[in-house]
Amino acid sequence: MGADSGTGRRPSRRRGALAGGARAPAALLALLLLGALTVASVLGIQPPSPRGADTPPEAFSADRAAGHLERVAAQPHVAGSAANDAVREYLAQTLSGLGWETEVQDTVGMDPTEPDLPSMARVRNVVALLPGSDPSGRLVLVAHHDSVQAGPGASDDGAGVVALLETARALSEGPALRNDVVVVLTDAEEACLCGAEAFAGQHPWPRTAGWC
DSSP: OOTTSTTOSHHHHHHHHHHHHHHHHHHHHHHHHHHHHHHHHHHHTOOOOOOOTTSOTTSOOHHHHHHHHHHHTSSOOOTTSHHHHHHHHHHHHHHHHTTOEEEEEEEEEEOTTOSSSOOEEEEEEEEEEEOOSSOSSEEEEEEEOOOOTTSOOIIIIIHHHHHHHHHHHHHHHSOOOSSEEEEEEESOHHHHSHHHHHHHHHOSGGGSSOBO
């Protein structure tokens, strides 16, 4: 019987080789498609490029925010220290200079995570309000201005503080907003979260409706 007869095995192997060869381009195409989708996904979640100091005044500028960081994170400034007093004064003056209604909440707060034996601290929160044109609620933006003892707090939470200062400046330059915006820069976060507790529990503004 010939090798190429209907019962031989060579034609079967030949058909298998042809089928395998057909699958290879399809697999390669699938890998290329998967790679393209991965690259597109990564590019889609990349943050925008930082904007410089020449950015229009109504827009957020990373360079302008960084300028505040040189003052806010110049040295360690734990709650109750003279260095933190200087930071708090700078923050209050900056927000007031932008036209925000600014005050310092000077009170005693306690650690909300330990109700049975709480830590307590004197706190001085910087609180500023940009009134809306026809408010039905208030948007609150929060960061903390104290640092740990071992470092100047550039990332925790100086970056958050200066981002809110630049946001406040941009909002002041932009069109009037319908709702109020409140910036709260709390004190003694590193020690006991006492500033946030004091603002939420004692300041009159959180008692009004429509906060988010």
